[in-house]
Amino acid sequence: MCGARPAITLGDVAFLRSRAARVTGFALVALYLLWGPFAIAHSRATAQETLLALLVGVTTWGCAIWLLRSRAVSGYNVPPLLVTVVGAAAMQAMEPYTGLGFAFFAAIAAPHRVRLRAAVPLTALLLAALPLVSYLTGFDMAAAWGMTAGMAYTVVFSFLIWHVSTTKRQAVEVAEARAGEAVLQERARLAREVHDILAHAQSAQIVHLEGARVLLRTGADPALALDRVERAVHLARVGLEETRRALDTLRGRDLPLPERLERLAAEFRATTGASCVLSVDSGAAGLSAEAKLAVARTAQEALTNVRKHAPGAPAEVSLRLLGRWCELEIRDGGAPAARLPGPGLSDTGSPPGNGPALSNGSAQQGNGIGHTADWLHPSGSDDTCSSGDADIGGVRDGVGEGAAEPGGRMAAGSGAGYGLIGMRERAELIGGSLTAGADDGGFAVVLRVPA
Structure with missing residues (x-):
């Protein structure tokens, strides 16, 4: 049994869209309209x-041809349309039926050639003129009312076509605008991913490799230079792994959110030796892709901040559903003794050394390797690649923003650091929010995203 044949639309007939079809239609309408003037x-x-x-017929015909050739809504079309309406009524007064062609043409062309505020009164004038002229000239009123009814149906039909075409055009414009906005959002998303991963990892590698170069040039212990090279290699590997994860996310093949959070917690335990308690509600796996990415990146950034500013402190990560919202909370227990590095310790707890420390690329004498924020990489931990371009502490290229709490952290309302700004921007882009600040001797980061 043969399937149903698809309907043939005007768009499927190539001839109807060709220049020859337009010329043919134009010629037929022009010839038809010429009948009235010559009949009179x-x-x-x-x-x-x-x-x-x-004179009346040719003038009316010329204005109709002007409207026929015009292919846009314009104020310049109002006078020709008015002349066509008046001319149709005048021809109807001279000889019955001779002005009907122009009257119907004006009714069809009005909404497509002039703006609505001009088309409505002109068509109303046309509908009122036909029966009035017929009555004044003694024309059969039954026939006149029949022509007026037909004209009214034509006007309604023409305005309906105008409405449909306008709605379709606006829908196309809205679709194009949304498509363009989606492209821009995707570009911004890709830019954030590249910046959060590649720029962060590479900047950290540059700092360590530059440190190794300075150490070797100044004749320091080669073991210290080797340590910096090994840190750079580790960062390169972690950055590569993060790049692969980002590509999997963009391709829709990323790890489920609970597994990803568990991996971050396991990395935290392995790196710091401290505990990291993870709790995830079962319904949290149904978040949107953007919400999952924001949750994962925020958890990664916050745990990196704990490693840097509270080494040895335990952490708690909880993801729970609260009605229409999903809340991620990362909290550390605080490590007051380790918040402020003591003599011979770097901000990450690096062992003391006697070699030169580095600040802004220049060699300085110091008690330990990497004691300053500039020696550490510009953002996050110097051992692990975090997702943001800076930690919550607001240190980037040795420059901080706002008032720091003990341990280098930023107060919640102090104009947070670049990493906190990045996390907050991620949340706001999907209609969420992020708060961060000291809490019970530790530090807490709370992210809320739509569930």
Whole structure:
């Protein structure tokens, strides 16, 4: 049994969309409209009446041709349309039925050639003129009312076509705008991913490799330089792994959110030796892709901040559903003795050394390797690649923002650091929010995203 044949639309007929079709249609309409003026001229008894009829008919015909050739809504089309309406009524007064062609043409063209505020009164004038002229000239009123009813149906039909075409055009414009906005959002998302991963990892590698170069140039212990090289290699590997994860996310093949959080917790335990308690509600796996990415990146950034500013402190990560919201909370227990590095310790607890420390790329004498924020990489931990371009502490290229709490952290309302800004931007882009600040001797980061 044969399937149903698809309906053939005007768009499927190539001829109807060709220039030849437009020229043919134009010629047929022009010839049809010429019948009225010549019919009036032929029925006139005197030469003066014939010339007057031709003047009215040809003028009306010329204005109709102007409207036919115009392909846009413009204020310049109002006078020709008005002349066409008046000319149709005048021809109807001279000879019955001769102005009907122009009247129907004006009714169809009005909404497509002038703005609505001009089309409505002009078509109303047309509908009122036909029966009035018929009554004044003694024309059969039954026939006149029939023509007026037909004209009214034509006007309604024409305005419906105008409404449909306008709605379709606006829908296309809205779709194009949304498509463009989606492209921009995707580009911004890719830019954030590249910046959060590659720029962070590479900047950290540059700092360590530059440190190794300075150490070797100044004749320091080669073991210290080797340590910096090994840190750079580790960062390169972690950055590569993060790049692969980002690509899997973009391809829709990323790890489920609970597994990803468990991996971050396991990395935290392995790196710091401290505990990291993870609790995840079962319904949290149904978040959108953007919400999952924001949760994962925020957890990664916050745990990196704990490693840097509270080494040895235990952490708690909880993801729970609260009605229409999903809340992620990362909290550390605080490590007051380790918050402020003592003599011979770097901000990450690096062992003391006697070699030169580095600040802004220049060699300085110090008690330990990497004692300053500039020696550490510009953002996050120097051992692990975090997702943001800076830690919550607001240190980037040795420059902080806001008032720091003990341990280098930023107060919640102090104009947070670049990493906190990045996390907050991620949350706000999907309609969420992020708060961070000291809490019970530790530090807490709370992210809320739509569930």
